[in-house]
Amino acid sequence: MRERIDRAYDVRGIFTMLALAAAYMVAAKVGLAFSLFHKSVSPVWPASGLALAGLLWFGVRRWPGVFLGSFLATLLWHAPLLASLEVSVGTTLEAVLGAWLLKRLGFSRTLERVQDVVSLILGAAAGCSLVSALIGSSSLASMGILPWKDFVKGVWVWWGGDAMGVVVVTPVLLLIWPPRPVERRVEALALAGCTLLVCLGLFTAALVGPFSWYIGTFFFFPLATWAALRFGPRGVALVTLFLTVFSLWGAMARLGHPQLESESQYIAQTLLLWQLFIGVGATTCLLLAAASAGRRDATKRVELLATAMRGVSEGVVISSLSPSGPKVVFANEAFRSMVGIGLVELMGCSPVELAGEMDPETRQRLDAALHGAEPFQGQVSLRHRNGSRLHSEMQLSAVRDPQGGVTHLVFTYRDVTATQELRARLMAAERVAAVGTLAAGVGHEIQNPLAYLELNLGGAVRSLLRGRGSVTDALTQLREAQEGAERIRLIVQDLRMFSREGAQDRQPVDLREVATPALRMVRHVLRNRARLVEDYESIPLVLASEARLGQVLLNLLVNAVQAIPEGEPEEHMVRIHTCTAPDGRAQIEVWDTGRGIHPEVLPHIFEPFFTTKSFEEGTGLGLSICQQIVRVHGGEILVSSEPGNGSVFTVLLPAAPEGAIREAPRSLAEDPSSNPHTLSRRGRVLIVDDEPRLAQSMRLLLEPAYEVVIATGGREALEMVASGQRIDVVVCDLQMPGTTGMDLYEQLLEQAPDLAERLVFMSGGAYTPAATHFVRTVRNRVLEKPVPPEQLRSAIAAAVAPSLAHTSS
Incomplete structure (x- = not known):
């Protein structure tokens, strides 16, 4: 506060206050020339508008300049010292209150808002001017300068003069600086010329007679409205000032004629009414200019918004x-x-x-x-x-x-199409990277049953060669070989699930079944690090992509394995636990007793490419992708960890809606129509595969229950159908050279639509986008190679039953 006072009363501040005092004295001198009602009260007081504008420009702390100018001006008409002081206090208080009130209301000196015009007119002009009128008239009346019988009239004239001074003078002084280039110069010159002509007309009318003053009313509004709509508040202020100045000039010239001194009281009343008319007109046109400016600003903002909308x-x-x-x-x-x-x-x-x-x-x-x-x-x-x-x-x-x-x-x-494609590629790369991390273990897992398979097959061949007595041994060895082949099939199926592309279809999934292949993938590398504990409780089904959730569990298990050092498996543990969360969601947890995560690192583990592992162990994408997959499924993944005490990753997924849980298909053994022995004839099965040995193996499996024919390509199969051969069901490889299984299906839809419905596909993996889309959309059964014998027989029985039942009836 002291610094502000020091700045107000430095050399520059004192000079500003003296200049304001001098300007106030000049304006007061002009106002005193119209003291027609009483020598101390004037209906024209431009000094009030000048004082308010000065405090708005230079700050309220310049109020001594207003007080000094008012005090010296009051002394000019020989008012007593005490009356001069009281009048100066009133005029200063009027300006200070007006400036303070406008600043509190957020007043803008551009007057381009309606609220600014209303604040100036009602707050400063009408409200604060009444303070000066009451104080000044009361002081003059108490000193005997103004008769008490004229007190009310004195307040009215004083208040009107000060208010009109604010309305006419303050806008001009606020808007005239800083100067701005004039737009539409030709139109501005035309408006200035018309205003000058009207002003000269007013001046002449004032000299002719008092009854000619009303002529100005016909010209003021058109000019002020023109200025408001085309040149804004500044144009209105200038037009109002010129009309006021010339009308007052004419009044002064008329009052200067000795023969018209008897009309001075009447002219004073007419002048006051004219000032009131100008004040109302100026207020109206200032409001119109502010509204027009607001509309222009709104239009510009709308145009800017439209341009921005077009550009984004x-x-x-x-x-x-x-x-x-x-x-x-x-x-x-x-x-x-x-x-x-x-x-x-x-x-x-x-x-x-x-x-x-x-x-x-x-x-x-x-x-x-x-x-x-x-x-x-x-x-x-x-x-x-x-x-x-x-x-x-x-x-x-x-x-x-x-x-x-x-x-x-x-x-x-x-x-986000490009981002989505990149994210899918990153997910696939991370999935392959996770499987690649376990490549040695997967190879070891395949080598064991493969050796087991070869040894048993070789033993079976030797047993059969020894004679009939060794058939039982050969049969036992073949069954054990079949178990080894089944183990290899499961490993290949797990690899296919974790590397599958486009597996976005959602169906009811049991997280316990998803955990099984993930555990098979890490079991070998986990064996030298920790014990595996499986703790499965009741858990609701979730509507999800099995492959995507399998990737999440595989990544979490790989992280758990990598967090545990090798060589001490009895001291460490990896635990997988499923249960139903308190809120009904499916919950699966992966625990480990590894090194844990430092508190400073924990908030960043889900950030892409953030990793504390070496380049050989990870890319920093695994946990980020896990979080994305879980969030896409409407769930969340949580983590808690302490350095040295291991970590717990918890995946929470919403339970599948009741309507999405499809009932398990009825067992084929319970359906009499699926048993070929209950039907009148054997079904005829067409096997289409470009691998002759695989086709021949399926033929040996299906005979004698079915009559089996083989085609080594799609074109050969179409020729057999076109020749009229009876075929009850087609078992076809999805992807073959030349005519693929998809092509065969499209041709059968045209030639034999009933047979197309009884087509069973076998796929070693949908490796092209077209094949992936076909598998996701086709209604026919799709079996994944290698197909277990029972699954193949069941699928054929279900497909062939309607045809046999139709012919037997």
């Missing part, structure tokens, strides 16, 4: 609310490009209709957000007009009115 890469859709749902009222160019639809066609559509397929959990969240007009963020695919799909990250937000009611919904779409 994100798609933006604004929808209004209706009983049938949100309806599009605006869509920027980026969104129209995403869906390939024009703005006219989008109008009135629902943004939800433009979305593609989404998982049930995301659909449920989106529907709840739309119903409650709540924020939403999630990944949603968009359908392009040409049929293609675009992955987007959608964000929903509500637009509310001042009362809090929702008026519109804003949908923002960010194209």
Whole structure:
């Protein structure tokens, strides 16, 4: 505070106050020339507007300049010292209160807001001027200078003069600096010329007679309105000032004629009315100029917003609310490009209709957000007009009115197709990296049953060669060889599951069944580090991708293994535990007694590429991808750890809805129609495979229950069908050279649609996007190679039964 006072009264501050005092004296001198009602009271007081503008420009602390100027001006008409002091206090208080009030109301000197004009007119001009009028008139009346019978009239004239001074003078002084270039110069010169002509007319009318003053009313409003609409508050202020100055000039010239001195009282009343008229007109036009300026600013902001909307890469859709749902009222160019639809066609559509397929959990969240007009963020695919799909990250937000009611919904779409593809590739790379980490163990696991298989097959051959007495031994060895082959099949199946591409289909999954192949993958490398403890409790099914959850568990188990040093398996433990969480979600935990995670590292473990491992052990993507997969499934992954005491990773997933849990298929053994021996004839099976030995093995397996024919390619199979041969079921390899199983299926749909429904596919893995899409969409059974014999016989029995039942009836 002291620093502010010191700055106010430095050399520059004192000079500013003296200049303000001098200007106030000059303005007061002009006002005193119109003291027609009483020599101490004038209906024209430009000094009040000058004082308020001075304090607004230089600060309220310059008030001594206003006080000094008022005091010296009052002494000019020989007022007593005490009266001069009291009048000066009133005028100073008027300016100080006006400046303080306007600053408290957030007043802007540009007068381009309606609230600024209202604050100036009602607060400073009408309100604070009354303070000066009451103090000044009371002081003059108490001193006997102003008769008490004229007190009310004196207050009225004093208040009107000060108020008009604020209305006319303050806007000009606030707006004239800093100077700005004049737009539309020709039009500005035309307005100035018209104003000058009207001013000269007013001056002449004032000389002709008092009844000619009303002529100005016909010209003031057109000029002020012109200025308001085209040149803003500055134009209104200048037009008002010129009309006021010339009208007062004419009044002064008329009062200077001796023969008209008897009319002075009448002229004073007319002048006061004219000033009031100008004040009301100026206020109206200032409000009009502020409203016009606000409209221009709003238009500029809308144009800026529209330009920004056109330039942003994100798609933006604004929808209004209706009983049938949100309806599009605006869509920027980026969104129209995403869906390939024009703005006219989008109008009135629902943004939800433009979305593609989404998982049930995301659909449920989106529907709840739309119903409650709540924020939403999630990944949603968009359908392009040409049929293609675009992955987007959608964000929903509500637009509310001042009362809090929702008026519109804003949908923002960010194209994440490239990011999604990169993320899928990173997931696949991390999946392969995890399997690669276990490559030595997987090789060891395959070598053991492979050696077991070869030894037993060799022993069976030798037993059969020795004669009939060794058939029993050969049969035992073949069964043991079959067990070894089954172990190899399971290992290959596990590898296929963890390296599978495009496995995004969700179905009810038991986490305990997902844990089994993951444990088989790490069991060998875990053997030299820790004991494995499996603790399975009742757990609800989850709606998920089995391959994706398998990747999560495999990564968590690999991390647990790598956290435990080799050589002390009896002292360490890896525990996998499943249970139902208190909130009903499925919970699976992976415990380890390894080195743990430092508290400073723990907050960063889910960040991409963050790792404390060596380059050979990890890339820093495993836990980040695990978190992404779990979140996509609507769950969360938690971790707790202490250095030296191991870590616990907990995965929580929502339980699958009741409607998504499909009943287990009825056992084929319980279905009489699936038993070929209960039917009137043997079914005829066509095996199509480009591997003759595999086809021949399946033939030996299926005979004598079925009549089996073999084709080594899709074209040969189509020729057999076209020749009219009876075929009850087709077992076909999915991917073959030339005519693939997919091609064969398409041809059968045209030639023999009934047979196409009885086609069973075998696949060693869908390695192309077309094959992946086909497997996900085809209704036929798809068996994964190597196919267990019982599974193959069951699938054929289920497919052939309808044909045999139809012919036997």
